[in-house]
Amino acid sequence: MPGSRSFGLRAAALLIACGLPLSGTGPAMADDIDWRDVHQRVESGEYVPLATVLDWLEARYVGQVIEVEMEREDGIPVYEVEMVGPQGQVVEFEFDAADGSLIGIDGTGLRAMERQ
Template structure:
């Protein structure tokens, strides 16, 4: 929950600046369309992704993007770990599946089970 609270201002800033919506033109309805896709269950909400990350990794969110890669919509979440390492997590936005993790010293960010 702490991670999500810290992320809320970032998400709001990104939504209002258009930085989180590179899927289409900078049309004001784009974010509404994506919100409807989440409400209909076609896309996983960012809150679920943040809960998953908070349960498994130490760190702070630097950036969140929602992008279309080929025929897939993905969340890209960049975090900075306790030792200053930057790690990028990619999730399939339709089902929340972790697709990849890239960065240095990722294991140092992992929480103990």
């Protein structure tokens, strides 16, 4: 239900906000991005909070967040959020961290994930 974030989204937001990995495999940010810098930029308003991006996704798509990363693509800070949908499909959403706009979607079965 939109507006009441699921445990998976809250956990992902908490982990990334603390700079912790979402899995045991390593950091959730590219090697050239320091979580302290990201936190400072969110606090100063230069980047939108990850929670804003997760709220946007939850309002529009059904699924569970399985991975969140922050990378730089062509110099642009990008939140990458990977979700698994109700049919087991995996879709990656990319957001410009500066303004929160959706800049890309990669995967199949997106229509089955759309909220009605």
